[in-house]
Amino acid sequence: MTLTQQELPELEERADHCATVERPHPRPDGQDRYTISEVADHTGLSVHTLRWYERIGLMPHIDRSHTGQRRYRNRDLDWLALVNKLRLTGMAVADMVRYADLVRQGDHTFPERRALLIATREDVLRRIAELRSTLSVLDFKIDIYTEYTEPAADTVLVSERADATA
Amino acid sequence: MTLTQQELPELEERADHCATVERPHPRPDGQDRYTISEVADHTGLSVHTLRWYERIGLMPHIDRSHTGQRRYRNRDLDWLALVNKLRLTGMAVADMVRYADLVRQGDHTFPERRALLIATREDVLRRIAELRSTLSVLDFKIDIYTEYTEPAADTVLVSERADATA
DNA sequence: CACTTGCCTGGAGTGCACTCCAGCTCCTTA
């Protein structure tokens, strides 16, 4: 409990930071022709995964060099950043492919895209609520274990037992 | 952004609610001998999953009826509630089994259990931060689509284009 | 008594999201 209160500012700060400070592109537009391994380094995804994303239709068309090697652009990095975020929220890859399809189909899919994002947003809110609830449980149990493993010298030991499920 | 601010109270409320209002046991201690399907209904886990959890060592010993059928107790429901929460945070089943092992080994594992919970807690905080960051991105994109799909009658249409990765 | 329902077991199967492999081309460096 105590810890939850303590951490709130930390969370806010992080969220704001991530929202406003976009990681800049490694190279400016015009000189943005990244190899697959550069993109892997930048995004944290493996080269296997990058090729696989393309196969399943999760990526837009990727430019190729004259020898057929992939050359990613800054907009591809942006797309991958979004995919990465959605992935971390637990969104299924199939749903992301659905969204990619909508983008490919053109501007008339704006309402559908919007609906999909709003549904995702609701889902993210639910997950945050779940996590905060879990955090309370963890703090409760950690407090109990702390009492048992680090009893303060000037404190009378509580006779209460650590709860059965701890 | 606007929406994020708006939702904060909702999140807090939910977290507090889940933390403080424990769902009571369906039956009081002493009359708590639930069949596997009752437990499945209560926890939302399938009977398959419940049996599988037992097989892999994620459950403590479960009582059996004279005919060999499982009879779960209230403390088993409590344990499953914890497992369910940890599962929703993305904790690997193998890690939960590790924790269950520590519980089985007895009180001398208190420090190790505490360390494990603290590590999990850090992980949960990271996930919450990620989700909040994703939320910002979603709100940003939703705002853009809202402008394009529901332009207010008294508002001049902005000429800015929806960003490329939307 | 037959029938249905619920539970039991060990083991096989499923879906997802990667992850790796074999065999190839192309380019650079010694």
Place this chain on the structure above:
DNA sequence: TAAGGAGCTGGAGTGCACTCCAGGCAAGTG
């Protein structure tokens, strides 16, 4: 020019977390 390294493809393999199946037992119902 030989060797090494990065990239290419289609397809096979992996690990996780379930999910289902076959075959059987026990209790309740008409």
